[in-house]
Amino acid sequence: MTVARPPREMAVAAASGDHHALASLVRLHHDRVYRFGVRVCRDDFDADDAVQEAFIKLATRPDVIADGGALSWLMTVVRNACHRLLRPFWHRRRTLGEQIEAHDVPTDSLSPEAAMERWELVRSVHAAIAELDRPHREVLVMRDLEGLSGAETCAALGLETAAMKTRLHRARSMLRESIRHRAGPRG
Secondary structure (H helix, E strand, C coil), X not given: CCCCCCHHHHHHHHHCCCHHHHHHHHHHHHHHHHHHHHHHHCCHHHHHHHHHHHHHHHHCCHHHHHHCCHHHHHHHHHHHHHHHHHHHHCCXXXXXXXXXXHHHCCCCCCCHHHHHHHXXXXXXXXXXXXXXXXXXXXXXXXXXXXXXXXXXXXXXXXXXXXXXXXXXXXXXXXXXXXXXXXXXCCC
């Protein structure tokens, strides 16, 4: 039976050339980094390429692995790769992530009307996030959807804490306003 190493110990071992530790580090961070890549690239195939590029670069950077900041570094590499892949298509707007179908919304305990309302809310939120400009969308995705800490988000985006907080506050305000506008008057 293999005993799981703490992330810091795993990072030190990976930085020393332990390929099993590096593979464990990849398994530890892959899902989060991939989800972020899909949201930034807005395409599964481009996200695959960006994530693969990030992990290949990580394997050649023992300084990053040993530092313990691998997650924010990976997200920065993925972000930059996605931007490079998207440059030719910036004039085209696409929906954020995968399309959400009505049958994909869980309805175990919901009435059909409640399930439809939930689906509409999810669709509205995704559309509103997709409409945010790139800097606001990135900080919102990292902090609120991926759950990165403020320090990790700052490191990944190359921002000072105050700038990140300001951008996040504005992104949340724009998102609320967009959703409120989409909902229209209630009455």
